[in-house]
Amino acid sequence: MSDYNEKEMKMMYPPYLDNREYLDALIDSRIRYVVNYAYNNIPFYKELFDKNKINPETIRTKEDLEKLPIITSKELIKNSPPLSKEFSFESEKGKGGFRFYTSGTKGQPKIFYHSRDDMKFMNEISSRAFHMAGINKKDVVLNCFPIGINVSGMATCFIFNEMGIKQIPAGVAPFPPKEQLIKTHKPTVLLSSGSYVDRLARQLMNNGTDPKEVGFEKVIIGGEASSLEKKKRIAKEFSAKVFDLYGSTEGMIMAMGCTKGNLHLMEDANHFMLYDNEKKEFIKEPGKKGQAIMTTLIPIGYEKGSVLINYKIGDSFEFEDKECSCGLKLRTITPPHRSDDAIVISGAKLDMNDIERLIYNEKMINKLTGEYEILVDFDEKTRTPILNIKLESLGKIDKFIGEDIKSNLINSNFPLANEISNGRIIMNVDSVEPGNLDVLKIKGKPKRIRYIKPI
Numbered sequence: 001m002s003d004y005n006e007k008e009m010k011m012m013y014p015p016y017l018d019n020r021e022y023l024d025a026l027i028d029s030r031i032r033y034v035v036n037y038a039y040n041n042i043p044f045y046k047e048l049f050d051k052n053k054i055n056p057e058t059i060r061t062k063e064d065l066e067k068l069p070i071i072t073s074k075e076l077i078k079n080s081p082p083l084s085k086e087f088s089f090e091s092e093k094g095k096g097g098f099r100f101y102t103s104g105t106k107g108q109p110k111i112f113y114h115s116r117d118d119m120k121f122m123n124e125i126s127s128r129a130f131h132m133a134g135i136n137k138k139d140v141v142l143n144c145f146p147i148g149i150n151v152s153g154m155a156t157c158f159i160f161n162e163m164g165i166k167q168i169p170a171g172v173a174p175f176p177p178k179e180q181l182i183k184t185h186k187p188t189v190l191l192s193s194g195s196y197v198d199r200l201a202r203q204l205m206n207n208g209t210d211p212k213e214v215g216f217e218k219v220i221i222g223g224e225a226s227s228l229e230k231k232k233r234i235a236k237e238f239s240a241k242v243f244d245l246y247g248s249t250e251g252m253i254m255a256m257g258c259t260k261g262n263l264h265l266m267e268d269a270n271h272f273m274l275y276d277n278e279k280k281e282f283i284k285e286p287g288k289k290g291q292a293i294m295t296t297l298i299p300i301g302y303e304k305g306s307v308l309i310n311y312k313i314g315d316s317f318e319f320e321d322k323e324c325s326c327g328l329k330l331r332t333i334t335p336p337h338r339s340d341d342a343i344v345i346s347g348a349k350l351d352m353n354d355i356e357r358l359i360y361n362e363k364m365i366n367k368l369t370g371e372y373e374i375l376v377d378f379d380e381k382t383r384t385p386i387l388n389i390k391l392e393s394l395g396k397i398d399k400f401i402g403e404d405i406k407s408n409l410i411n412s413n414f415p416l417a418n419e420i421s422n423g424r425i426i427m428n429v430d431s432v433e434p435g436n437l438d439v440l441k442i443k444g445k446p447k448r449i450r451y452i453k454p455i
């Protein structure tokens, strides 16, 4: 049973959640509010709407959003310093709050502003999310999300505080050692990225401690897409229930796994549509995978910091067509995957564009064909992901090419450099003889990133 009183429960589970019709009407009203708010307060949207001759008053429902242009992180980066003079995605209205950074690559992280009202709303939505996973006031949380300029650690610290839950804000720093923290505080919940939990299990075992014995009842993993195999292993090794948290800097906690193992969207905080990139149309029916297109929502009257409307967040998933036996009416989705053109491990992102930028460079034009593949492997013993990047040579193999590309990739990507220097990712870049790439032997659309083992 819940140890939250009636008032607290109502804050987390407002009555509109019990009725699909009410919920749909609420989403439409928040869309109307946010579109008008964006037009009147966010310079980027004022310009976008005027340029496309869109009257914000004509956007009244979820379906109307389909008439608006889709934007990407490129627009977000281009319209914030240092590339722009102004923060054009920000409202002047939202007071206080935080500007959070994504890890970013090429020295250009996304910057996203969450106002005081945004943080207040996040607390309401996220308290529900964690409560759905069965977390309550008796729990003690070991919070191993990075605490600092990224949103995940800071926001969750606020949320557990609001929920009246004791937490150890451990972050990802090596000191004090996690094992010591676990033994001292006996946390019942572990919050972390999948890779971090996986490494923690190995570390404990190496020190002669059985992860099963440390007392975690629930492990909540977020920050990157974790394979089903990895989740099963974590559950088994810690003898704990594993929950998925789907979050982002832009949308905070966007979906959470419930006690029945289904991933529910927080539909009152972000509206999602799915887009078929090839057919260039929105996907209506459940069970079809598409690119997630997000619109941030907020209660009427709240002053939002940054707003995103029809934003391609870079993940794909399917809507499921089922009613969850946990009783929540919030829609469920399949576990999101990063787009097919990027790999994300421990907060480090390797985008295919980063590789293509280097191999299509003039310097390489006489040395490489431009064909490449990334084989992702996993060293079970050390629990380290291995990225094997293979580039097709034009003629004789020049072994310096691989080294050159590798150092360029590392130098332009701080999170990746950090993971590699700490031994948490192994990356090999090699050029191979012409015709020696597997990707060229497979028929159909080339799949350049292939997983030999799940990471």
Ligand SMILES: [Zn+2]
Pocket (backbone or CB within 6 Å): 258, 259, 260, 261, 262, 264, 324, 325, 326, 327, 328
């Ligand atoms: Zn459920």
